[in-house]
Amino acid sequence: MLSILTLLGGCDWFGDKAEVTQAEAAYLLPDRHTENAKLQLQPANTLSNADLYQRALSLWPTAYRELSVPTSLGQARVIVAGPVDAEPVVLLHGMQANSAMWYPNIAALAENYRVYAIDDLLGSGGSRASADITDMDQLVNWYQELFDILELDSMHLVGASRGGWQATAIALAESARDRSRIQRLVLLSPAQTFGWIQFSSELLTSIFFTLNPDRDQVHESLKSLSSQPQAINPIYLDLYVAALRDDPVPDLITELRPFSDQQLQQVTLPTLVLIGDNDMMNDQGSLERAKKMLVQVQIEQIQSAGHFLTVDQADKVNSAVLNFLSR
Secondary structure (H helix, E strand, O other), X not given: OHHHHHXXXXXXXXXXXXXXXXXXXXXXXXXXXXXXXXXXXXXXHHOOHHHHHHHHHOOOOOOOEEEEEEEOOEEEEEEEEOOOOOOEEEXXXXXXXXXXXXXXXXXXXXXXXXXXXXOOOOOOOOOXXXXXXXXXXXXXXXXXXXXXXXXOOOEEEEEEOHHHHHHHHHHHHHHOOOOOOEEEEEEEOOOOOOOOOOOOHHHHHHHHHHHXXXXXXXXXHHHHOOOOHHHOOHHHHHHHHHHHHHOOOOHHHHHXXXXXXXXXXXXXXXXXXXXXXXXXXXXXXXXXXHHHHOOOXXXXXXXXXXXXXXXXXXXXXXXXXXXXXXX
């Protein structure tokens, strides 16, 4: 509450606003830090999903700017933070999520990197599709189009859950170019990247809640995905449940199939794979396959973490990612 009151009192809590590059300036949206924080004072059930998204963005404890970028498939919302002249890091969020999910990680990443958190066209954030998206190849091409528009000629790519699958697919597409723009790849509990999700009672619980979301039951349900569901900020959970009500299962989920040996062996750039020891969607076999198939890979199992390891063990994940990127 104190941080909110500081914002509302007219003090510039973030100091100088995040700078933007010349390529980004044409797509810059008006600064909404204060307006987003004010939304925290309103009950979730009085807000639209768009307002819930902006409200959740106020959880970011660092200066950021929002971009709205026109593309061939619609408007892309990109949240940028960090020094304007630092190495770029691109973040891809998970399913039924958006860039707000990075609130436990963004301060650490943005200290020494220029971070671009992209709202996927299939997610619950600010990106809006204007064309039918019929396969994942379209989305891969869309991300590459965004890299072109934002003049990201060299970057590190970080993906969580479905974003990890997409990051792997993008890395494969980039490997076909004369020079890949991706320098290092980070996969955080990537969904169905190294193996099929095994059926379990926890998976059944998660599927049931996805189809029947109830805000009062969210902590109990998320025990299948998080080792510490009570640690997830309630403002983010309000958005998470609202997103499930609107679009519980994206049509393209059936395209998230494990990559073949041949495909994985084509990913030759340095790669970090992190999974939680209680990850419903990955197990030790996922790490073993990653180690066997990827040419340059570092694997680690994060203790006391579920599929949502970026919030379950944020400090450990942040440290592991930053150590890997700095090599």
